[in-house]
Amino acid sequence: GAGVSQSPRYKVAKRGQDVALRCDPISGHVSLFWYQQALGQGPEFLTYFQNEAQLDKSGLPSDRFFAERPEGSVSTLKIQRTQQEDSAVYLCASSARDRYNQPQHFGDGTRLSIL
């Protein structure tokens, strides 16, 4: 389809394992965002890419979290040595950058459960 695609939809991992979450943004969208949504909360900003450049990673909760977008399209969020508090839905959003305040379009998220 033409929307933001995220995979996998669900991921279960044991504490201490590494995980990788993928985001395929809308074609041509320059801006890409990652958010973390804990149960009963609103999404919280993690990091922002403009093309392949990671311009803001102020929301990443620890150095165990790493994101990349090497060719300015698909992005991967990696979490190393997962902890139980990493359990959440991880949302990816993309937007065009041809004018101010373009709405962000979200994928359906990856629900991560750490056992």
Added chain:
Amino acid sequence: DQQVKQNSPSLSVQEGRISILNCDYTNSMFDYFLWYKKYPAEGPTFLISISSIKDKNEDGRFTVFLNKSAKHLSLHIVPSQPGDSAVYFCAALISNFGNEKLTFGTGTRLTIIP
């Protein structure tokens, strides 16, 4: 520190009546506000937005009102329909050509009673 607050976790409204969802913010630097709608197991979907230079924006059944002095905005849905049942998130941003990261509230679950 919650910069965007939605103090009503849930709201039930009769079909055909008006639904009013409220949102408050504390950061005076926010200059653009959005409402997103979320169904279970889906990502948030953009609904309507408003710039801080306006006090009202309307799109079909949806109207957003902004009161800058009170740092308050509201979403009105008239008439409410069963398909409007969802979680509604208020979000705010500081305009920046590029990194317009969203700050979300905690959401209000709207249930439309047939």
